[in-house]
Amino acid sequence: MQQKNVPTGIGLGLRSRLMKAIERGEADGEIAFLEISPENHMHRGGSSPARFLKLADRFPIITHSLAMSLGGTGPFDAGYMGEMKRFLDRFGGAWHSDHLCFCGADGRALHDLLPIPFTKVCAQRVADRIREVQDRLGRPMLIENISYYQALGHSEMDEATFVAEVLERADCGLLLDVNNVYVNAKNHDFDPYAWLKTIPLHRVRQLHVAGHERWDETMLIDTHGAEVLPEVQDMMSWVIERIGPTPVLLERDRHIPPLAEMLREVRALDAVYQAAVARHAANRAQA
Numbered sequence: 001m002q003q004k005n006v007p008t009g010i011g012l013g014l015r016s017r018l019m020k021a022i023e024r025g026e027a028d029g030e031i032a033f034l035e036i037s038p039e040n041h042m043h044r045g046g047s048s049p050a051r052f053l054k055l056a057d058r059f060p061i062i063t064h065s066l067a068m069s070l071g072g073t074g075p076f077d078a079g080y081m082g083e084m085k086r087f088l089d090r091f092g093g094a095w096h097s098d099h100l101c102f103c104g105a106d107g108r109a110l111h112d113l114l115p116i117p118f119t120k121v122c123a124q125r126v127a128d129r130i131r132e133v134q135d136r137l138g139r140p141m142l143i144e145n146i147s148y149y150q151a152l153g154h155s156e157m158d159e160a161t162f163v164a165e166v167l168e169r170a171d172c173g174l175l176l177d178v179n180n181v182y183v184n185a186k187n188h189d190f191d192p193y194a195w196l197k198t199i200p201l202h203r204v205r206q207l208h209v210a211g212h213e214r215w216d217e218t219m220l221i222d223t224h225g226a227e228v229l230p231e232v233q234d235m236m237s238w239v240i241e242r243i244g245p246t247p248v249l250l251e252r253d254r255h256i257p258p259l260a261e262m263l264r265e266v267r268a269l270d271a272v273y274q275a276a277v278a279r280h281a282a283n284r285a286q287a
């Protein structure tokens, strides 16, 4: 499944809190790639473009956006898409990704990643929009499975079947967030491994892992504000053993510790990752 010119191993998301330490070289040789959100860099003036260019020289860049609203109903914002294409033509890699959700209505941004009804009609509509985005950006898209707290409308199928349906209809790749699967599994009471066995694993091009926090006895919240749970690491390992070397992003958006602490978690994750890669290689050798 590994593609040419695609980094593999554990990467970090570029966050302003970590930027100076990364610029000082403290992450050199420690991370496989940086994942960045183009929205944070597209309209920036001052020293920001030059600083970003230096980082892009140092690390492979994987792009991941937040505001496309692939599951929305209105037309895509032409200005946003044009600016995105210019950015990706300059800095983008083998693909671009965004979420399987809607995040705006009637031309207004909702600043949240909201679920789409799990129906065949919606799967087809989203798949058509993903194909349109791929055409407009001139590159393959990955879609990321989100965490959600309430299914919207009447569901004709479960989430995993819906994700699989969209992937097949759009013929696109999956950015598999195993923490989102875990959080959803706990909140909606299903087996996360049954979920993983339902989706087409051969379409997984990238993984996200993150930590979450407990809201109360019945609900987990996907805050990206804590270390990755062993159970979520196990899910990453299960997937990597089956698909082989793949870029895995450690996401952290709240309670971001100093870079040295993040790198300790990167190394711990990398040990789990490398063991899974070794099992993958051994399985292939036996086959």
Ligand SMILES: [Fe+2]
Residues within 6 Å of the ligand: 144, 177, 208, 251
């Ligand atoms: Fe994610």
